[in-house]
Structures are given as structure tokens and as C-alpha cells.
Amino acid sequence: SNAYNDTAWTVHLDYDDPVYELMEGLSLPLLSDSLDVVNGGVLHMDDHDSISLPANCIQEPATGKIKAEYLYLKSRGDMVRYLVPTISNNRLLISSGAFYIRLRQHDNYYHLAPGARIKISFTSATPDAAMKVFYANEDSNHDDEFNWLPAGGNASVTTWQKDNGSGSLVKGYDLLSEKLGWINCDKFADSTVASTVLADTLPVNFTNKNTAVFAVFKDQWTVVPLKANVANKYFYAENIPVGSKIILLSISKIGNDFYMASKEITVAAGAINGLTPAASTLSDISNFLNTL
DSSP: OOGGGOOOOOSSOOTTSHHHHHHHHHOOOOEEEEEETTTBEEEEEETTEEEEEOTTOBSSOOOSEEEEEEEEEOSHHHHHHTTOOOEETTEEEEEEEEEEEEEEETTEEOOBOTTOOEEEEEEOSSOOTTOEEEEEOTTOSSSTTOOEEEOOTTOEEEEEEEEOSSSOEEEEEEEEESOOEEEEEEEEOOOSSOEEEEEEEOOTTOOTTTEEEEEEESSSSOEEEOEEETTTTEEEEEEEETTOEEEEEEEEEETTEEEEEEEEEEOOTTOEEEOOOEEEOHHHHHHHHTTO
């Protein structure tokens, strides 16, 4: 059957729907390293970015080397790649970076022992002392319900600055987490601003099975994947502050073809925005995400 003739929307997406094939193609490979269970160790991401795991930090019994797999989402574009919103119970968040970490030996996955904390140290041009730790459930990725919740407990974020050895200052964060899985360094956005529903329509061939739509904020690190109104065949996001400057972005896979549309808008109350996707390639979409 011709994929272009399928104009149906669906209430429940399947993992073999084209939109997931598209997102899979845009995702970055997991970084991986091995750690000694007894001694712990340091996982490196970039020059000044690392994850430190203390000695004996695994809850389950394990011996020898275990595999650490991890991701650092360091931009708005990275969050688009993983369908990761900056949202907590429908309130917008402003992020400084998000991380995914899992520890395993073959098919055994491990948790942090009670009281153990990992330290994620990462750079930021403008560290914000108001940032806090948020967790998301491990399996909430690829799901409209991906939700960040304040960590509480003994999780914390502190800012730092140091000389990089050649006379200029490097700044950043130390984040202490009591969990593995998805971890985010965030704060709540100003919720006193009047907000509206952001609505977006696309041509009839572009459905929630083959298209993902995002509101990428220009002036802050906030990314909101739009949800599907299946009955009326449009995409929407709630609680978007009026006056926000955003890039409205759609990416699609129909058959073996890729499409993208983007436009900068200032959010107006009740406005319906239209996007007209143009033919693209996976690498062009990926390159565009790198600019966000």
C-alpha cells in the first residue's frame, strides 16, 4: 500500500510506526564504559564532563566489571532526538542538561544502593544556582506521558567555576543523584505568565503515525513535543506562555521519504499555526537539530 494514502491518525502508537523509525534514526549512540563494582569509577563525556560512581554503590549483588551505558543531552536539539520534554506535571521546566545512565552485567540491570549518590559534573556557560534535580521514570521515553518530577531526598545541584589551566574560567554544575535512569537539571519556568494552547495543523498526509512536532523555545532551554488530537487531526501543546518566541518544528517519515518544516513564531493566544513540510534527508534533519 502507498504510505502517502494513509491519512489515519491513531490513539496508540506502535513501535513500528514510521515516527519511531524516524526518531530511532536520529538518536545518538549510547556512550559505554566498564566499571569495577567494588571500586566504582569515573565515566567521561567531554573534557570537563563526567559521571562519578562511588565504591560499592550497587544495590544488587554483583562482582567484577559491570557495563555502564549513558547519554548526555546537551542541547535542545538532543532533547528533540529523544522526544524528551521539559515538563513536570504540565508545568514548563528550563533545563541545563539531561542524562540517562544504566548499569548492567549481561541482562542484569542494577540500581543504586540506598544512600549512594552518583556525581554528574558538567560545564555550563551560565550556571544558575536555582537549578534542581528531577527524575523521570526509566521506561517513560517514547511516550506522551514522559514526566519529570522533583527529586527531593538527598539529590542536589551546586554550581562551580575553576581555571582551565590556560587563564580562562570554566563554569558548571555538580549534580548529585540517588537514582539511575533519566536525570535532569532543571528549574520551573515562570508560571505567572498568561498561557494558551499552541495548535499546529499539517497537510493531510502528515499524521501522528509519521510525524513529530515540537515547540523549541528560543530564549530558554525548554522543549515541548506537541500531542496529537486524534479526532480532529492536529497537534497541540497546553500551557505555552503567550509571547514566547519559539521554533515550531515538524519532522516526518512517509514511506522511505523524510520531511521537515520549521518556522519561528511569537505565541499568540488561541492562534492556529500551519506548517508545510518540505522534502529533506535524515542527515539534514540531524544537522538542523544540531543548531538548536
